[in-house]
Amino acid sequence: MSKPVLHNSSAGLPAAAEAPRPNDQPNAERRPADVEMARVLHTKPVSMALDPSGSAIAHWKHEPLHDVVEPMSHHVIMAYNGSMQRMERRTGRSVAIGTFRPGVLIIIPEGSSSRWDIPKPVDVVQLYLPHTVLKRVADEADIATPLDLLERTAHPDPITSRLILSATDVLESNEALDTLFRHQLIDLLATRLLAAHTGSPTTIQPTMGGLSPKVLQGAIERLRSDSDADVSLAALASDAGLSRFHFCRAFKESTGLSPHAWLRQHRLEQAMNMLRDTDASVVSIAAELGYASQTAFAAAFRKLTGETPSDWRRRMR
16 A cells, blocks of 8 residues: 555644534534544554545554544544454443444544444544535535434445545555545545435436536646646636536546546556656656656556556567
């Protein structure tokens, strides 16, 4: 697994603008999710990838837990990645007993508090989602349903669970690719949460029609820009005059690929052309394409082709 952006948990996640929420504890007095998790788990995350929205994805490995998780300023959604085990969660007078196993989802709504008793070590990936992100996605998707997430304890949802776990597998130590992937993933996860994990689940209608030829060409030109260009989902959507939600769906309707998948394929084609047609070193190709290291580039190239860059070059010449 390549190493995503690391974050100092003691500092707390970036603050996100937040409207008052109907919870017992004012939002300003709640801890950011990463700070509260570090406190209660008595460790640091294996890795953490941040998004400018205040969202984050963190991978934790921690010992058995017998403690109270205090109210947090983020919704926390977890996907379990360890061996099966029973656990207990107490919220007020309510007791939920569930089984941690791959394919289940745990949701701690913003501002809620519960006691957890987990008898064995845990390997888990967590999404920290500010309510502002959930609201933005709901507004963009024209969802009028109440936005309060349900508390979930080992709730079966293999699709959402797999999406969260994928966050630690797809990152490539390439800033443009990793940022675009996180933007898409966070919006997609927010959409799934709205569709299946609120008090009034809703069906989100698929987008009909793609981008106009002119708008599509502009998006592709931005994606083809050099490695320092802003290819964030926000920049692409702004150029198109669309919301992030509608841009992603229209781009895929037009090209058959998500923006991240399109850029990933484009970078692979660039790499192949440079390996075949130039004598540039693998190190210099990795740097030109925006990879943090030769190792990260080689791992990404091999994941897509089954070969290292050097082996592919030798075979093609």
